[in-house]
Each structure stands twice: as C-alpha cells, then as structure tokens.
Amino acid sequence: MVDARGALDGNPSGELGPTFGREQLRARRAALGLTQAQLAARLGVAANTFARWERGEIRPLNPDRVWGRLARLEPPRPPVARPRGGGSVSRRRDNLPVMLTSFVGRGEQLPELRRMVSSTRLLTLTGAGGIGKTRLALQVASAVLADYRAGIWFVDLAPVTDGQFVPRAVATALAVNEEPTRVLAETLADVIGAQRVLLVLDNCEHVVDACALLADRLLRACPELHILATSREALRTPGETAWRVPSLAVPQPPVGAPDQLQQVDAVQMFVARATAAQPDFRLTERNADAVAELCRRLDGIPLALELAATRVAILAPEQIVGRLHDRFAVLNAGSRTAVSRHQTLRAAIDWSYQLxxxxxxxxxxxxxxxxxxxxxxxxxxxxxxxxxxxxxxxxxxxxxxxxxxxxxxxxxxxxxxxxxxxxxxxxxxxxxxxxxEEPALQLRHAQWFLALAVQAELNVHGPGTVLWLDRLEKEHDDLRAALRWFIDHGAATTSHRFGGALAEFWHARSYLGEGRAWLGTILALPPSDVPVSVRAKVLHGAGLLADWQADFASAQALYEQALALWQDMGEATPAARCLRELGEVLVIRGQHERAGLLLDRALSISRNIPDRREEAATLHSLGLLAIERSDFAGASKRLEEARTLFAELADPRGVARAEARLGHARLAVGDELQAQALWESSLRQARALGDRLSEADCLSFLGSLATRHHDYLEAHRLFAESLTLRQQIGNRDGIATCLRDLALLAARQAEPERACRLGGAAVGLREAIGLPLWRRHDLRPERLRRGRGADLDLARAEAAWLAGRAAPLDRIIEQALNVSEPVRMASPRPQAAAGVVPGGLTARQAEVLHLVAQGKTDRQIAAELVLSEKTVGRHLDNIFARLGVSSRAAATAVATRQGLA
Structure with a gap:
C-alpha cells in the first residue's frame, strides 16, 4: 500500500502549520489517504461540513481542537512480511499463499474472470464444496496482481467460527491494529481509504451475513477497493456479481485416443495428480475408458478427482471405477495438511449439509x-x-x-x-x-412416475407428440427406477399397467431391446390378478417391439395372443390394431393372401369405431401390401389416403411413415424427384420426432437413390449412417438391408471381395431372422464377384461370402462402416438419367442447382436438403464440371436458361 506517513508539501515534519487553510487541509487528507467522508467520520463531523471547510466557505468553531485531532490521526500502515530467505523486513504487495500443485484447466474461464474482477466491485465465486473455488480465486488474483497498486490481500475465513470475528480476520491479513475506541470496520475503511486494493475473502459461507455486512461497508467507504469472495452461496449485497464455478469439463463418449482425451480438463487434473501420487502412472489405450468414466462419475469435481488420484498407488483406474458405488469409502485419503473438510469427500459435503x-x-x-x-x-x-x-x-x-x-x-x-x-x-x-425416509419416498416416486407414463400414453399421438416423447426421454431413468420398484415389490397389475403405458414410447424412440426386456420381465410375473385387458396390452406392446426388431416369429405369436384376449372381451379398437399389425408381419414374411384378409378385416372394423387414427394406419398397411404385390397405383391411392387422414388428425409420426412408403410407390413408376422429396420430408419429421428407426429407413432409401444416380460417396455416407442407427437400436432386419445395400455398392465400385463378404453377412442375418431373401437383389457370390473390370475368381468369391456369413455381426458392421480410402469411391461421370433433368445432371444435382440459383449459401442448401456442407460442395464441383462453368453466377445463368432457377 501507499505509505502515507511521509512529509506534507512544504512541511517536511508532517506537522500542521498554524494557518487553517483549505490547501493544507486537502494535503493532510491526501497524506492520510482518506476521502472527505472518511476523514469527516474520523473527526466526528458531517461530510458536508468538512467539504465546506475544504472549499474555504466556513471555518471550524474550534480550529485548534481540529488541528490537534488531525495531527494525532494515524495514516494507513502497509502490511509487511519477511522475505522467504530471511533477513530484513520488506514491504510486499500481496500475501497470496504459494501453491504447491499446478493449476489445471479452466482456460476459457480465466480471461473472463480477469475481466470481471476488474469491472465489478464485488465478485463472488460460488459453487459446491470441492469444486475449486479457492484455487480459482487465487489463480485469478495472481493474474491481476499488477492491476492493484496497493496490493492483493488474501483472507482465509475457514477458521473463523463466529461472524463477529470476520473484521478481525481481515485486519490480521492487512496487519492493521484494532483501536480500542473505534469499530474495527471503520479502522479498516480508514486504512484502505482511496487506495486500489483487492481483498480475497475465502470461505464465506458459514459467516455469510457478517461477510456481506463488512463487504458492503468497505465498498461504500473505499472507492478503489475490489473484493473477490468465495462462498457456497452468494453474499447478496448491492452490486454483487455471483459467478457459479462449474465442474471441470468431462469427456463425452466415445472416448478418443489418450492424447485427445488428455485435452479434457477433468482428465488433465486426474492425470496430473495421479502422476504425483504414482510417478510411473500413464494414460494409455488400456485405461483410457476407465479414466474417462471415472471423471464422468465424479462429475468433474476437482476435490473428488484429486482424492481418486491418490488411489492409483494401490488401485488401477478400472478398480477405482468399480468401487465408486461406495465413493465416500474410497475417496477418504486426502492431504494431511488440507483443511479437515477437504481431507475426504464426505467431509466436504458434510460441511455444506450441516450449514x-x-x-x-x-x-x-x-x-x-x-x-x-x-x-x-x-x-x-x-x-x-x-x-x-x-x-x-x-x-x-x-x-x-x-x-x-x-x-x-x-x-x-x-x-x-x-x-x-x-x-x-x-x-x-x-x-x-x-x-x-427412503421406503416412503421411493413409493411416492414410483406412483408419481406411473401417473406420468399413463398421462403421456394418452398424448403421444397428435399435436403434442414431440413434447410428450421429449418429456419421457428426460424422465427415462426415473421411469425405469419406478417400474423396477413395482416389479421388485411383486406388484403385478401395476407393473403391467406401467409397462403397457411405456410400450409406445419405447417403440417411438427405438428403445426396442430394452422395452422387450422390461415387458418380458412383466409377463413373467404371476398373472392371476392381472385384468385380461391389461395383460393383452402388454402382450401387444411386446409384439410391437419384437416386430420392429424384425423378430417376426415372436411378434406374430405375441400379436395372436393379444388378439385372442381382445376378441374374447369384444374390444374392437385394440383388436383392429392387432389385426393390422399382425397383417403387416405377414406381409413382410411373404404371406400376402392371409395378410390381405386380416388387413381388410382391420379396415372394416376401424371404419366403425371413433378412433380414425386406426383407419389411417390400416390404409398405410394396405399400401405396403400393394407395393409388395407390385400394385403401385393401388399403393399410391391407399398411402395418399393415409397421409391425408394422418394430417387431419395432426399425427406427425403417421404422416412421416406414410410419406416414406409413398416414396417407394412413386419411385416404382419412375418419379424420382417426387420420391426423393417424400423421403427427405419424412427424414426431417423423423428427426424432429426422435424416431430413429424411421430416420434410418429414410437414410437407406435416399442412399439407394444416390446409388442409382452414381453418387457413390453420398450413397455410402447415407447407408453408413443408417447402419449405425440400426445397430444402436437392434434393428436386425434393417442391419441386413444395409449390409445388402453396401454389398451392392461395393460391387459397383469394383471391390468384389468386399462385396462378397458383406453380401454373405446380409444373407446369413436375413436367414437367421427367418425372413425370405430379397426378390429384386441377387447376392450370390457368382453375381457379386463381377465388378467393373475387377472380377474375382469364383473360389475366392465363395470364400469371402462364407467368411462374411460366419463373421460375428459386430465385426462385419465395423468392416462395413470403415472405408480406408473414401476417395476411391468417387464415381465416374454418369450419363444423365433419361427424362430426369436437362444438362446431364442427376435429380439431386438439379435440386442443388435450383437452390444455388435462388441465392442460397452452402449451409442453407445443406439444411434444406438434409445434407452436410461438404456433400453440397461436392455436388457443386460436379455441377460446375458438367455444365462447363466455374462460378455460381455462371451456373445460375445456365439454370435460368434450362428452367431450373
């Protein structure tokens, strides 16, 4: 701090002269480092009176007494400390503790906090215990030391047991002595005065009221004072800015390579502290997954990570993760020199809980x-x-x-x-x-989420579809816990009601395998007291999920059981739905005659019940049957009717699925542009709804269209994205279809061995599901071995085909997704499809050119066509080459002449 004990101008002794003049008064106040209000308070007069003295407007009634008091006032004394090496006493500009460990992470937050501490008078860092508030405050304070001429002073309030001692702790840090006849806060205000000082008040939460009062008083009296506080709650004083300290960033799956993983703050922290505890510790491919999970499970809390890191001397990261179910027992060995509440994880939270x-x-x-x-x-x-x-x-x-x-x-x-x-x-x-309290809370929790599931089931069709599905998505972990509670307590009827209510959500959001497992567990409960209608609903839900996983034999059996129960009860609406879904299964299994009979019955029933949604769904199923029978005109008629009715009912899922099937009918009669538009519309709606299975279907459809247009890079991208989604949701039929499509694509690209391997896998999976092979696609090795100028001999082709058929599914999917050199997939310049568009462009390229002519950017085109910007760029390169132009303006001119603008 500025030493104010020196001489006054023209008076080396610092004593006041006999003349009471305004210049001498101002000089004395400046020497004391006080404001007018502060000095007035010290003299016991009104601030306005003192201001008039300084302006020379009035004189004190007793000048000698005022002179005497001014002469006796002590100027601020700067805190002093001995240098680390001993020797004579020297003045310091801070008392910040020296850190013995490196500061890790928070690279984006530090610059922001540096700005904030300078722009706000009171900045409070808030956050849970162990989140790193103190360490961050010290780092910020060190970074701004040059900005505070009179110094930065750290006040540790952790040892303070009573709020009345907070001013004393601050005075100790500033080396200020208490005056017997004055309030200590006034003395502190006088000492700090108008000097530029930063106070760091650490651990305010247990004396928060006293800290708030003192901070408010000092900030009002000291115009250049700034305060940086740390507390588990804000001080809530005027002018305060509270900044919540977040956890360290944690790695999100999938986990990358160790060098990438170590760029994440929480991982950096763990590795740094683990290396200190065990010098030969390294982040490796073997332990990377465990370290990432450890950081996530510990919420990126620095204290928890430091405590976990001490355990690497005796436990591998995998072992620490395995013991986190009892984290408070594992994380109980902190530094012996740390404050007691930071020596264990439990102690850190105990401190907050007890307050x-x-x-x-x-x-x-x-x-x-x-x-x-x-x-x-x-x-x-x-x-x-x-x-x-x-x-x-x-x-x-x-x-x-x-x-x-x-x-x-x-x-x-x-x-x-x-x-x-x-x-x-x-x-x-x-x-x-x-x-x-746990049993009572778990019961109320289970009952509340049961009620939510039942309410959501009534709203998952219609205008509220997305909102309700998103709501259940957010609550899914609690729904699981509630359902598990009822099952574990043997509540068979309630478990059936709960599972039946969730079946539509599991179907819509493609939790197919999980949903089947839950419903299978419920169906295994003793059914004696379960109402027949409730039982039938669970059987139907299990059939629906099996159906969409392409386990058609199980789906058929479950649908038939549910149908028998509903027919016995005379329940027309659920019976109609079950007839329809059973009919769809038979369509897929090739039993078209029986399927047609069931679907006609379903349509007849649905037209005599109030729920018109079932009529729309049955029309959709009849359209599917018509496509399988190659009756494309009939299919278009049924599917258009279904789409119109779904739209009237405000059912976006129904509209999306009808459009997807209608695209097939349009493509079958040569209307590629309409098919593409329908599939892209369906894809957008599926993504908005979170319907991953319908999304995967549309991606496959668009991939097939890209293959027809010889856009093989785009085709592979679409098929790979579809395959990834299908693998995530366990859609085996769809996986087989994607493997088929990728096999045919490889054959077109002169990769016959890859084509045979993927083709064998597709056929093997299709047969394992119990489905007939595709009528329109020949996946025999003798067909797939013949690529463009790259024929494979039959023996090698058959060996690759059999190897693919026998390979584990996960491995074959990995091989299908990985293309070591994507550039090899670039297609030769195709001939223009007859009757598609002029200029030798494909239908997709014509769409891109149309949007370019409208002045849209690559990003806007990508958003509208559901493509990546990179793909749009590739399309533009091809368009420019085919049109013989080199700019958007020239391409737009061609588009205008050819009617594509």
Missing part, C-alpha cells in the same frame, strides 16, 4: 430419490408430507440453488429442472436412509 436448516436438509436428502433432473410438480408431489408442506418447496429449492447444492436446467424452456451432481445425490441417499 442447512432442518427443512433445507429434509428437501435436499429427499431430492436424491430422483435419478434425473426433476420438475417442480414432481418435487411437490414426491418430497412433501406432514413435516414438509408443498407450499414451502419453492422457497427451499431457491435456497438449495443459492447454496450450490442444486443446479437449474432449461431456464428458458417450458419448465425449469433441478439437478444434483451425482456425488451430492449419493450423499443425499445416505442421509435419506439415515433418516429412515
């Missing part, structure tokens, strides 16, 4: 029953009882958010959600068990 009021503690531990971020309605229903009324919940939630024990999500969405870090949730569950 809560009893109602706050109750709500905190009860919130741990939720697996996912929860909404207010759920909290008010699940977490309240006679001891914690619903009316108190909103205020308590606000307190927990303020105290960094809860975070909010979707603040701009329709509902705010409240989220706990996994580590805090684990602590909350322990507290819930200790309070003997």
């Amino acid at each position: 809560l009021s009893a109602p706050e503690q109750a709500l905190f531990r009860r919130l741990a029953v939720f697996r996912n971020p929860c909404v207010l309605d759920a909290v008010e229903s699940v977490c309240t009882d006679g001891t914690l009324p619903a009316a108190a919940v909103l205020g308590l939630l606000a307190q927990l958010v303020d105290k960094s024990l809860l975070m909010t999500e979707n603040p701009t969405g329709p509902q705010v959600r409240y989220r706990m870090l996994d580590t805090l949730r684990a602590y909350g569950l322990d507290a819930l068990r200790a309070a003997h």
Whole structure:
C-alpha cells in the first residue's frame, strides 16, 4: 500500500502549520489517504461540513481542537512480511499463499474472470464444496496482481467460527491494529481509504451475513477497493456479481485416443495428480475408458478427482471405477495438511449439509430419490408430507440453488429442472436412509412416475407428440427406477399397467431391446390378478417391439395372443390394431393372401369405431401390401389416403411413415424427384420426432437413390449412417438391408471381395431372422464377384461370402462402416438419367442447382436438403464440371436458361 506517513508539501515534519487553510487541509487528507467522508467520520463531523471547510466557505468553531485531532490521526500502515530467505523486513504487495500443485484447466474461464474482477466491485465465486473455488480465486488474483497498486490481500475465513470475528480476520491479513475506541470496520475503511486494493475473502459461507455486512461497508467507504469472495452461496449485497464455478469439463463418449482425451480438463487434473501420487502412472489405450468414466462419475469435481488420484498407488483406474458405488469409502485419503473438510469427500459435503436448516436438509436428502433432473410438480408431489408442506418447496429449492447444492436446467424452456451432481445425490441417499425416509419416498416416486407414463400414453399421438416423447426421454431413468420398484415389490397389475403405458414410447424412440426386456420381465410375473385387458396390452406392446426388431416369429405369436384376449372381451379398437399389425408381419414374411384378409378385416372394423387414427394406419398397411404385390397405383391411392387422414388428425409420426412408403410407390413408376422429396420430408419429421428407426429407413432409401444416380460417396455416407442407427437400436432386419445395400455398392465400385463378404453377412442375418431373401437383389457370390473390370475368381468369391456369413455381426458392421480410402469411391461421370433433368445432371444435382440459383449459401442448401456442407460442395464441383462453368453466377445463368432457377 501507499505509505502515507511521509512529509506534507512544504512541511517536511508532517506537522500542521498554524494557518487553517483549505490547501493544507486537502494535503493532510491526501497524506492520510482518506476521502472527505472518511476523514469527516474520523473527526466526528458531517461530510458536508468538512467539504465546506475544504472549499474555504466556513471555518471550524474550534480550529485548534481540529488541528490537534488531525495531527494525532494515524495514516494507513502497509502490511509487511519477511522475505522467504530471511533477513530484513520488506514491504510486499500481496500475501497470496504459494501453491504447491499446478493449476489445471479452466482456460476459457480465466480471461473472463480477469475481466470481471476488474469491472465489478464485488465478485463472488460460488459453487459446491470441492469444486475449486479457492484455487480459482487465487489463480485469478495472481493474474491481476499488477492491476492493484496497493496490493492483493488474501483472507482465509475457514477458521473463523463466529461472524463477529470476520473484521478481525481481515485486519490480521492487512496487519492493521484494532483501536480500542473505534469499530474495527471503520479502522479498516480508514486504512484502505482511496487506495486500489483487492481483498480475497475465502470461505464465506458459514459467516455469510457478517461477510456481506463488512463487504458492503468497505465498498461504500473505499472507492478503489475490489473484493473477490468465495462462498457456497452468494453474499447478496448491492452490486454483487455471483459467478457459479462449474465442474471441470468431462469427456463425452466415445472416448478418443489418450492424447485427445488428455485435452479434457477433468482428465488433465486426474492425470496430473495421479502422476504425483504414482510417478510411473500413464494414460494409455488400456485405461483410457476407465479414466474417462471415472471423471464422468465424479462429475468433474476437482476435490473428488484429486482424492481418486491418490488411489492409483494401490488401485488401477478400472478398480477405482468399480468401487465408486461406495465413493465416500474410497475417496477418504486426502492431504494431511488440507483443511479437515477437504481431507475426504464426505467431509466436504458434510460441511455444506450441516450449514442447512432442518427443512433445507429434509428437501435436499429427499431430492436424491430422483435419478434425473426433476420438475417442480414432481418435487411437490414426491418430497412433501406432514413435516414438509408443498407450499414451502419453492422457497427451499431457491435456497438449495443459492447454496450450490442444486443446479437449474432449461431456464428458458417450458419448465425449469433441478439437478444434483451425482456425488451430492449419493450423499443425499445416505442421509435419506439415515433418516429412515427412503421406503416412503421411493413409493411416492414410483406412483408419481406411473401417473406420468399413463398421462403421456394418452398424448403421444397428435399435436403434442414431440413434447410428450421429449418429456419421457428426460424422465427415462426415473421411469425405469419406478417400474423396477413395482416389479421388485411383486406388484403385478401395476407393473403391467406401467409397462403397457411405456410400450409406445419405447417403440417411438427405438428403445426396442430394452422395452422387450422390461415387458418380458412383466409377463413373467404371476398373472392371476392381472385384468385380461391389461395383460393383452402388454402382450401387444411386446409384439410391437419384437416386430420392429424384425423378430417376426415372436411378434406374430405375441400379436395372436393379444388378439385372442381382445376378441374374447369384444374390444374392437385394440383388436383392429392387432389385426393390422399382425397383417403387416405377414406381409413382410411373404404371406400376402392371409395378410390381405386380416388387413381388410382391420379396415372394416376401424371404419366403425371413433378412433380414425386406426383407419389411417390400416390404409398405410394396405399400401405396403400393394407395393409388395407390385400394385403401385393401388399403393399410391391407399398411402395418399393415409397421409391425408394422418394430417387431419395432426399425427406427425403417421404422416412421416406414410410419406416414406409413398416414396417407394412413386419411385416404382419412375418419379424420382417426387420420391426423393417424400423421403427427405419424412427424414426431417423423423428427426424432429426422435424416431430413429424411421430416420434410418429414410437414410437407406435416399442412399439407394444416390446409388442409382452414381453418387457413390453420398450413397455410402447415407447407408453408413443408417447402419449405425440400426445397430444402436437392434434393428436386425434393417442391419441386413444395409449390409445388402453396401454389398451392392461395393460391387459397383469394383471391390468384389468386399462385396462378397458383406453380401454373405446380409444373407446369413436375413436367414437367421427367418425372413425370405430379397426378390429384386441377387447376392450370390457368382453375381457379386463381377465388378467393373475387377472380377474375382469364383473360389475366392465363395470364400469371402462364407467368411462374411460366419463373421460375428459386430465385426462385419465395423468392416462395413470403415472405408480406408473414401476417395476411391468417387464415381465416374454418369450419363444423365433419361427424362430426369436437362444438362446431364442427376435429380439431386438439379435440386442443388435450383437452390444455388435462388441465392442460397452452402449451409442453407445443406439444411434444406438434409445434407452436410461438404456433400453440397461436392455436388457443386460436379455441377460446375458438367455444365462447363466455374462460378455460381455462371451456373445460375445456365439454370435460368434450362428452367431450373
């Protein structure tokens, strides 16, 4: 700090002269480093009176007494410290503790905080215990040291047990002595005065009221003072900026190579501390997955990562991950020199929990029953009882958010959600068990999510489809937990109701394998007390999921069981749906005559029930049958009727699926442009709905069209994306179809061995499912071995075909997706398809040219056509080459002349 004890101008002794003049008064105040208001307060006069003295407007009534008091005032004394090497005392500009470990991560946050600490008088870093508030504050303070002429002073408030001692802690840091007759806060204000100082108040949460009062008082009195505070909750004083310290960034799957993984902040932290604990520790291909999962499971909390890193001396990362179900027992060996609450993970959270009021503690531990971020309605229903009324919940939630024990999500969405870090949730569950509240909370939780599933089932068709499916997606972990609770407690009827209500969601969002497993477990429960209609609904749901996984034999058996029960009860609507879906299975299995009979019955029933959605769906199924019978005019008629009716019913899923099938009917009669437009429209809707299976279907359809147009790079991209989606959802029939398409594509690209291997895999999988082979596609090795100028001898072709047929499915999919040199797939210049568009362009290229002529950018074209910008660029290169132009302007001129603008 500035040493204000030196001489006054013209008076080396620093003593006041006999003349009471305004210049001498100003000089003395400047020497003391005080404002007019501060010096007036020290003299016991009004600030306005002192200002008039300085302006010479009035004189004191007793000048000698004022002179005497001014002479006795002590100027600010700078804090001093001994240099580390010993020797004489020297002045320092900070007392920041020396850090013994490296600072890791937060590269984007530090510059922001440097700006904020200079632009705001009071900046409070808030966050959960162990999140790294103190370390970050010290790093920021070190970075701005040059900006504070009078220094940066660190005040550790952790040892302070009572708020009344907060000023004393600050005074100790500043080396300021307490004056017996004055309030210490006034003395601090006088010492700091108008000097540019940064105070770092660390660990304010347990004395937050006292910190707020002192900060407010000092900031008002000291115009150049800035305060950087750390606290688990904001001080809530005027002018404060609260900045929540986030967890360190954690790696998201899929995990990359070790050198890429180590660029992630949480991984950097773990590896740095692990290397300190075990010098030969390295991040490798073998342990990379475990380290990534460890960082995710520990929420990127620096303290938790440091505690976990100490364990690498005795446990491999994989072993640490395996023990995180009891993380508080594993992470209990911190530094002996750390403050007690940072020596174990549990102690860090204990500190926060014990600072809560009893109602706050109750709500905190009860919130741990939720697996996912929860909404207010759920909290008010699940977490309240006679001891914690619903009316108190909103205020308590606000307190927990303020105290960094809860975070909010979707603040701009329709509902705010409240989220706990996994580590805090684990602590909350322990507290819930200790309070003997867990059974009651789990029951209320299960009942609330059952009611949500039942309500959602009524709304997943129609205008609210996307909203309700998204809602269930967000709640999926809690829905799983609630269903598991009912199953484990032997509640057969309730479990059936729950599973039946979720079947449509699992179908719509392609949780096919998971949904089948749940429904299989439910169907294995003793059915004696389960109502027949409820049982039939679960059988139907299981059939639906088996159907979409291409397990058609199981689907047929389940549909037939459900149909028999509904027919016995005279339930027309569900019976019509079951007849329709059974008919579709028979279409796919090649039993067209029986399928037609069932679908005609379904249509007749559906036209005599109130639910017109079933009529639309049956028309769609009849369109599918017509396509299989090569009756494309009849197919178009049925599918147009279905699309129109679905649109009238505001059912976007129905519209999307009708358009996808209608595209096939259009393509079969040579209308490629219309087929492409229908498939792209269906693809956009499927993506908006989160319907991954329909999305995969549309990608395959568009891939086939790209193959027809000789755009082999685009075809491979589309088939590969479709195959990836199908693998994720377990759609075996679709996987076989993608392998077929990629085999045929490889044959076109003069890769006969690859074509035979993929073709053999496609045939083997199709037969394993129990489906007939494709009538229109020849996948025999003698056909696939003949590529363009690259024929493979028959023996090698058959060997590759048999190897593909016998290969594990995951391995063959990996081979199908990987193309070592994509550039080899560039197609030769194709001849223009007869009757498609002028200029020798394909239908896709004509669309791109049309949009270029409208002045659209590559990004806009990509968005409209559901392509990547890179693909659009490739199309433009081909268009320019075919048209003999080199610019967009020239291409636009050609488009205008040829009627494509």
